[in-house]
Amino acid sequence: MKVLKFGGSSVASSENINKVINIVKDSSYKNNIALVVSALGGVTDLLLEAGNFACKNNAKYLESFKIIEEKHLQVTRELIPVNNQSGVLGTVKKMLNKLENTLEGVFLINELSPKTSDKIVSFGELLSSYIISEALKNKNLDVVLKNSQELIITNENFSNAAVKFDKTNVAIEDFFNDNKHKIVVLPGFVASTENGENSTLGRGGSDYTAAIVAAAVNASILEIWTDVSGMFTANPKIVKEAFPIKNISYQEAMELSHFGAKVLYPPTIQPVLKKEIPISIKNTFDAKAEGTLITKVSSNTNPIKGISHIENMALITLEGSGMVGIPGFSKRLFGALSEQKINVSLITQASSEHSICIAISNNDVDKAKEAIDTEFSYEMEHHKVDELVIEKNNAIIALVGDNMKSHQGISGKMFSTLGRNNVNIRAIAQGASEKNISAVISHKDIKKALNSLHAEFFENQTKQLNLFVVGVGNVGGKLIEQIRKQQQYLLDNLRVQVRVIALTNSKKMVFNEDGIDLENWKSALEKGEVLNMDTFHNNVTVLNLRNSIFVDNTANENISKLYANYLKQSVAVVTCNKIACSSNYANYQKLKHLAREYNAPFLFETNVGAGLPIIDTLKNLIASGDKVTKIQAVLSGSLNFIFNNFNEDSAFYDVVKQAGVEGYTEPDPRIDLSGVDVMRKILILARESGTRLELEDIKNNSFLPKASLDAKSVPDFMETLKTEAAHFNKIQQKAAANNCRLKFVAEFDNGTANVGLQEIPSDHPFYNLDGSDNIVLFFTERYSKQPLIIKGAGAGADVTASGLFADIIRIGNN
Structure with a gap:
């Protein structure tokens, strides 16, 4: 039958x-x-x-x-x-x-x-x-x-x-x-x-x-x-990659059902367990699906059969010096709870007997507090036992499997995975049978914890990156296109799944928890809601996705001021926006500190040299014990393009205008031509070298005439490039007469820095720097005579986007 x-x-x-x-x-x-x-x-x-x-x-x-x-x-x-x-x-x-x-x-x-x-x-x-x-x-x-x-x-x-x-x-x-x-x-x-x-x-x-x-x-x-096809490796409503478990033991099924696997009521197993009657969990709406077979012994070789959880839990801690060495405290505690018919889901006790911590339902907290306070009123009055410590809005997550005891390092793997994903563990319980390892975490971290653990124990070690992208102009648009083209490659070859969860332009924003379709992101953004960066941040926080990355493709100062908020939420920051790292030194240090404290990468390779590995190379030099003594660099692809194309046959105004059309300069070319952009870049390199320096400490030898410096608007500035043509022509003619080329050079030497236009002779490494290329010469204790040279394209939306993409992949490979 x-x-x-x-x-x-x-x-x-x-x-x-x-x-x-x-x-x-x-x-x-x-x-x-x-x-x-x-x-x-x-x-x-x-x-x-x-x-x-x-x-x-x-x-x-x-x-x-x-x-x-x-x-x-x-x-x-x-x-x-x-x-x-x-x-x-x-x-x-x-x-x-x-x-x-x-x-x-x-x-x-x-x-x-x-x-x-x-x-x-x-x-x-x-x-x-x-x-x-x-x-x-x-x-x-x-x-x-x-x-x-x-x-x-x-x-x-x-x-x-x-x-x-x-x-x-x-x-x-x-x-x-x-x-x-x-x-x-x-x-x-x-x-x-x-x-x-x-x-x-x-x-x-x-x-x-x-x-x-x-x-x-x-x-x-x-x-x-x-209504589901068996018991799943995790709740499929929370973990999209969860799948049905083909075979599981009675004990494993009981553990999973106790910890929230709602397809099975825990007492169900008891009557059939003694007689070893198999239980099959099947789907009424997909009758042909295999489902889960529950038997005495599981044939599944994975020591972990499932990850489950119980929501809406509270931690109650009873502690006090008067508990040490005194028998009967546990009996009294659990007796008081039993009288109120309060179920205890987890127990942990310090070996010193100084404290006992239990997990119960949030709904039972008031009743439990009254019962415990009454039971231990004498001890509390005489300060032998402290006031109860109650922490609501927690959850219990549990790894379940019969064979965990025969596999080394599972608990370590569990806790390191949670740690890497910034999930704080409030309490731990593990029985000697090792069928279950339980941990109490914040309720808000359930989704992140379950997905992280499922990826670690059940998936092909695929790391999911969830991007929140601000700015979809030239650079942002190119970045999205690069991600779209490389998504499958990264998944197949690096086991990195990159999902764009949110996008913004200057007016609108769009969110999709399952990932925005990058084939149709423009239309999705057009239908999005009005941009509000407070709402944007709140959405990122509420979603609380593992490996979240805030990507800033703007040059907006207000956006850069938000980085700290994201890092504090353990959200990584990847940016080409130079303002944060070139702001006051205290803020720069604060961001670096927050990145370390909250285990959230703060990467800004594209701040200097677009996609060139300048900052990464510098970090590796410092980390390996080398010391930077001097830096010489051409760091503005915009200015290099301008001065490579400015000659006796062209007007300075026309070359600057062409640079803007081709996307080499900012919409406001004063940012590039004033030298401020280069000052920020050399400042960042100096700081990454270990020197405390502020932007105002850098000497700017501007080549612009006073009329250009005093211009109140972009049209006024552009007009001065015409009226001051003689000034610019004189600079060009002097360099040509000296058989030199003009390069806007940044230098850092013995703790000081300066930027300015220089005449570069033909035997200098900068002389043949063409187009919009950048070049950096690192003089260090190891590279004292012949500098370490990094050279290549240093401007343009494509290479900047590729630098951002490289930082994102770097997080994925970490």
């Missing part, structure tokens, strides 16, 4: 019930079937709601009842052919009338005892089992309905009754020995006391009913049909 149990989602509508009927029909060809059913989806909650309204003398109970009534009558009409409906509808209405009368009684006396509550909620399964049995009969199947209340006998602990197995097993065996029908339909959840009073097995009790029946009849298998 097979026992099949269908939950509330499987019998939520006539459409779903027809799927159930087809599954039962297919199973009954070769087997006798015991079919256990839950109440129609949502009905149990409605029954409880109606009872609570009635108890409070609130006439709204009638509204709840009407919804229950209509739901059952509608399902009956849809399942039963019209010519057979009258008798079935009549019985359903009689049952509903009894329910209404019971609710009316509660309403009149304003009292709802656990016994009466059990009677009310029992109607859900009694109604559904009757309707489904009649629907099966109308499919010409050999069916009989048997009320589980006549078979399962319990004590009088109403709402969560304990089964009396000696009498229950005899009743079930006798019934099935005499039964001649192919299919027996039984209501789940419901039972009765020895005195015939209605009782229930607690929420999730329909699973328990099925297990009790399966054990009593020695079923070949217990199939639990639900």
